[in-house]
Amino acid sequence: MPDSLITSESQARGTDTAKWVLGLCFLFFVVSGFCGLVYEVVWLRIAMASFGVTTALASIVISMFMAGLGLGSWGAGRLTRRAQNMGGPRALQVYSAAELLVGISSLAVPLELNLGRTVLLHLGGVGAWQSSRYYLLAGLWIGITLVPWCAAMGSTYPLLMTVIRRSSSTTSERSFSFLYVANVLGALLGTLVSAFILIELLGFQGTLYVAGSLNAILAVSAFVLSRRAVWSEPLEEPVVKTEIRPSLYGLPRWVILAFLFTTGMVSMGMEVIWIRQFTPYLGNVVYVFALILAVYLLATVIGSRDYRSRAAFYLAGGSVSAWSLLAFFALLPMLAADPLVPLGGVELGFFRLSSIVLFCAMTGFLTPMLVDSWSSGDPDRAGMAYAVNIGGSIAGPLVAGFLLLPWFGERGAMGLLSVPLFAIAALTGFRKSASAVTAPKPGLNPKLAFGLASVGAILVFSFSHDFEMKFADREVKRDYTATVLAADKGFDRKLLVNGFGMTVLTPITKYIAHLPLASMSRPPQNGLVICFGMGTSFRSMLSWGIPTTAVELEPSIPSLYGYFHADGPQLLRSPLAHVVIDDGRRFLDGSKESYDVIVVDPPPPPAAPGSSLLYSREFYDVVKRHLRKDGILQTWYPSNESDRATRVAVTKALMQSFPYVRAYWSFNLVGIHFLASMQPIPAVSSSELAARMPKAAVADFVEWGPETDAQGQFQSVLSHEVTPESLIAEDPRVPAIRDDRPINEYYLLRHLFHPDR
DSSP states (O other): OOHHHHHHHHHHHHHHHHHHHHHHHHHHHHHHHHHHHHHHHHHHHHHHHHHOSOHHHHHHHHHHHHHHHHHHHHHHHHHHHHOTTOOHHHHHHHHHHHHHHHHHHHHHHHHHHHHHHHHHHHTGGGGOTTSTHHHHHHHHHHHHHHHHHHHHHHTHHHHHHHHHHHHOTTTGGGHHHHHHHHHHHHHHHHHHHIIIIIHHHHHHHHHHHHHHHHHHHHHHHHHHHHHHSOOOOOOSSOSSOOOOOOOGGGOOTHHHHHHHHHHHHHHHHHHHHHHHHHHHHHOSSHHHHHHHHHHHHHHHHHHHHHHHHTHHHIIIIITHHHHHHHHHHTTHHHHHTOTTSSOOHHHHHHHHHGGGHHHHHHHHHHHHHHHHHHHTTOHHHHHHHHHHHHHHHHHHHHHIIIIIHHHHHHHHHHHHHHHHHHHHHHHHHSSTTHHHHSOSSOOOOHHHHHHHHHHHHHHHHHHOOOGGGGOSSEEEEEOSSOEEEEEOOGGGOEEEETTEEEEESOTHHHHHHHHHHHHSSSOOOOEEEEOOTTSHHHHHHHTTTSOEEEEESSTTGGGGHHHHOTTHHHHHTSTTEEEEESOHHHHHHHOOOOEEEEEEOOOSSTTSTTGGGGTSHHHHHHHHTTEEEEEEEEEEEOGGGSOHHHHHHHHHHHHHHOSEEEEEEOGGGOSEEEEEESSOOOOOOHHHHHHTSOHHHHHHHTTTOSSSSHHHHHHHHHTTEEOHHHHHTTOTTSOOOOSSOOTTTOOHHHHHHOTTO
16 A cells, blocks of 8 residues: 555544544543532531531632642652653553542541541640641641542543543643633532532532432543544654744743733632622522622633634734733722612622623633633643632632732722733733734734723722611621621611621520520529620520620620610620630531520521521530430521521421420511420420529510510510421421522522422
């Protein structure tokens, strides 16, 4: 056979192989991105159940997750550099092993995190909850748990870039952006499918099993492809030897890495700010956070696709003006979140959320462009660049959450985060060589773009307002966890966290303390209040003259005690009062104290993210260890804010945890007071309950009415007792709330297909 025919056949086989490899690599990364997002969401929740629902803990988990990705990307890039003779089959086999390891993590990580919780509990004083060393130890354990598995995830970028480089001469130079689009698209699908479907149907562990199975399928598929596809012989040098392009904009090459760090830092820092800004308009449920992330990822996909459609134009310098646009777009949510803008209601709140689209799309366009420019398809250089971008993504939430938001508020933090973007826009747009690297086609002049963006930014910042400006009477406290707002005056005073209403002045919060305290057959000796809020229940329990501990997650809330109660500061100085800033469940895990009465008032609404951890059977198992033999747990459930299935699930969790449970509709039939104990809770008349109260407690109980005496106050609730069995009978098919099945938080399918529940 003539050599020319042999060459033609070889080229044809190579072309077919390249097409198949490219298509499968894209599919692999869609699935991989899907699984990665699922792991991040579920692992974060499992870690919170084990170590505490705090912002610091969430930051640790996300940081370790991202650090693992960066380490894996850098390490795999170095591996491909050192293994110069690594061919396509070999790279695919290593990729297969990485995906298999990631799949194993779906089984291993929950066990490791639960083991870490047990270890910290047994460390006693060394790792006590009130010690600053707790976060160090928890962070160390989380790092040891997550970083190796996440490194396997991060290694997939350089490995598949090597595969593409060995099989295709037409796309290898921009292989990172090719995979980046696939990965972000997969992450978008993972966000939507996990939050809106899988977790509700399968729970957290079942969702992990799905992701682990998909990783196993990827591993097998990649291994089979490596053995059966037609590959060219591996060479000592890569098949496609590309020239490293001159640096963008005529700047030193290392500046690209600085730009990548900056885009990662700003985009992830902005995400933290958006959650605070849009919660008042979209609600405080898991679907809001999933929606913000989904919009972010969708816009990123659009921006990345735009870059790939005209990559040569952008890599030639046509992206100079984009930096000015990015800087200006970063400030648009400042206007959209302005409370004075007449866009009310959840539906119109989505119009506010759309303000992040332009910024996210521009970030999605610039990030792969920078990596492609730095790497020119080289896996080692791409791994380094992606690791640097991830480093910025780690720094962003920390800078925004722990520094900018507490000191400067939402608008100030957003303005400061945009400054590095304006600096990049000025640096690229005003260089003398800018005219030489701008696009050959007519476009927006970089200097004009910078000027317009700067003027627009000044106008946006000058005419926008923070959420608290909605209230004439207010006191604002900001810290690393939230923006806390005490607003209005008189009996209309309210407490808001990140703009979402937590509680108001109401007799219900007095019942939360007085009903279980008076229901004890002996005088109570001490009590615990989980969720401080306005401090009303804490104040009511102190009126019994007993040592009272209150646990509050938000550090700034107790400092507003005097806004709601004139005697609040004095009560905090009482030797009987003890306020702890901590996660309530974690506090109990690390405490050895026993209590006569424990009262819980979970944050509204019942579907709030993480609220199931205060309604679940596992939480009640912790509570039982800290109740004295005849102690009573009171938990208030705002039934009017949720569906029937959630009410049944809450009741079932209590009934399966305690042998004795009583339930009373609260004041004005708003919510249910559940009393639970390991010993019988006898039915007692309102007059007998009133007789058990100290004089100071009676005065506190009737302070806001509606009745003028304690007996009448109790009777208004006792007359509305309901049996737990009758509540469960409303829908006995509904399971009890468990840590793994938070049906109160994930309810979309139930509402769509079973609206009667």
